Every structure is written in C-alpha cells, then in structure tokens.
Amino acid sequence: MATIVMDRIGRVFISLQQIREVPRMLTEAAPSMHGTVKDTEVPFYFRERYVCTGYRPINQNWRYYILSLFQRHNETINIWTHLLAFAVFLARFGQLAETVDFVSDPHSWPLLILILSSLIYSAFSVAAHLLGGKSELCHYSFFFLDYVGVAQYQYGSAIVHFYYAVDEGLHRHVHGIFMPAATILSSLSCLGCCYGRYCNHSLPTWVCKVFQVVPSALAFIWDSSPVAKRLMSWSTASNDPAAIFHFCQVAFFLSCTFFFNCPLLERCLPGRCDFVGQSHQIFHVFLSCCTLCQIHSSHLDYVGRRELYSRLHRNDEAALFVGLYVVTLVSCALIVGFMLRKVKQVLDLKAKSK
Secondary structure: OHHHHHHHHHHHHHHHHHHHHHHHHHHHHOOOOOOOEOHHHOOHHHOOOOOOOOEOOOOOOHHHHHHHHHOOOOOHHHHHHHHHHHHHHHHHHHHHHOOOOOOOOHHHHHHHHHHHHHHHHHHHHHHHHHHOOOOHHHHHHHHHHHHHHHHHHHHHHHHHHHHHHOOHHHHHHHOOOHHHHHHHHHHHHHHHHHHHHHHHHOOOHHHHHHHHHHHHHHHHHHHHHHHHHHHHOOOOOOOOOOHHHHHHHHHHHHHHHHHHHOOHHHHHOOOOOOOOOOHHHHHHHHHHHHHHHHHHHHHHHHHHOHHHHHHHOOOOHHHHHHHHHHHHHHHHHHHHHHHHHHHHHHHHHHHHHO
C-alpha cells in the first residue's frame, strides 16, 4: 500500500515539474513579439478612422500574426468577439443536432444553412482581422473573404425568413422570385463591399461606404421582409413565442448597422479607443447577438409553424434553396477572383513604378 502511495506521489511530483516547464516552453516556441506601432508607421490602407495606435507592423512572418491572437493591439477585440461567437454558434449547433434531424428532414435544411452560414461568417471575420495585416495583398484577400462570409450569411437569413417566418399572403406574391432575388442581392452585396474596399486608396471614405452599405441594405430589406410583415401584424394576444426573438434580432441588427457606419466613440474620444471601445467592436457584439436571436427564433418557428410551412413549400423546395446557396457561394467566389485580379494589377503597377 505504501509503495502505491509513494508511486502516485512521485507521478504528481513529475507532473508538477512538467507544468513548471510550460512557461519556458511557450517562451521558446513563441519568439519575442514586435510591439505595436502608430498609424503613421503603416500604409494608409491599413488605417482606421480615429484609431491612432495599436497597429501591428507589416511584412512579418505568419507565426507573428497567428500569435498576435494573444497580443494587445487594435484588432484583438475584433478577433476575439467573433472567435467567441463562433464557439457559441458551434455549441448551439451541437444542442440543436440532438433534437433536429438535419439529415433526413428536408424542412430542417434552411435552419442548417443559417447555422453553417453563421459559422462561416464568424470564421472568415476572425481570419480577416487576424491575418489581414500581413501585407497589402493579404489585406485585400482576407477582407474579400470576409465579405463572402457576409454575403452568404445574408442568403442564410433570407432562406429561414422565407421558409419559416413568411405568412400566406406574402408568400402568394413573392413565391418563385424571393430566393433567386436573395441570391442576386447577396452577390451584389459581395461585389459592392469588395469594390468599396478596392477603391479605398483612390476614393473618399464616404464613397467607399456607399458601395458597401447600399447593396447590403437592399439585401437586408428584402431578406427581412417576411419578418417585418409578421411583426407588424403581431399583437400581445397572439401566441407567438418566436416574436420576441424576431424583435430582438431586428433591434440588434439596426444597432450594429449604426455602429458599422458611425465611428461615434472614436470620433468623440480620439486616441482613447485604440484598443477597447471601437465602434467596429460593438458592431461585432451586436451582430453576434442578432445571429443568436435569429437562430433561436428560426428554431422556434421550425418547431411551432410546421403545419404552415409544410403546406406553403413543396417537398423539393428545400433542396432547391440549398442549391441556390451553392450558387451564391460560387458567385461570390467568382467576384472575389475578379477583384483580386484587379488588386494584383494595381500592385504590379506599383512595383514597376518603384
């Protein structure tokens, strides 16, 4: 008995020694990180309005930017807000998979598309904010990827709104055109965002914002019209448990739209929001909350409105809408390929002129 006890104590002692070695191992694995720099020390296309410090130096190796996930700089909160959101969306997906048959039930596929598109947009956003500071080409490449994530999430929103939230009256008028129009508007949103980013070196900031905001606003209005019509006809007497989450979804989205377009805190407190308090960080938080409300309300509609949407939609419509999702992804990929070719042409001209 004493031998067993001494053996276990010895193992614990060895484990403690190994734990004490962890800081040294991490220090050897991660070379000393470069400090952050001011806005005047990075190219203008990396600079954010009213953010003066906290920029990572460009042209470092990939390990530096990956390890900057644990460094304090002006993108840290942007990275972690959507990284945590990705983890929450994934956990929610695991919960729903226990009760929803995503494989055999075609009526669940719109909900599946929403969850997948939520995971994709949050992952692409993390990649853009984490790795987009390496070089000018990486900056455009990763943020174009981010816009693909936004566009396909817009389609994911459209499919659950049209499939689960639509009423019979609106369905009668837009059936046959709603989802194809959602595909077109999502693609235009991707194109507008990419072109606005591409032109940020030659056009005023507000013009670039117009290219990004107008197509996205049109997509939001179209995609959310079933929810808007349903909420306008809602009353306290109606038994609709999903309504409150639809209200929250719309409120969060309008809030994040405001903070995306208006750098309010940075403008009022220039230099004091370089690390925490940027409007884009608040935009990330509100967008994540909007998505969570949207997933929850769509699940409630999937469970509670089955008789209605089963009557409105044919058995093969879910598969058709999944196909349109693939078309949206392909369309956005072609747009990004086209815009990246234009970016490379500009970069080649810059290199030749030096």
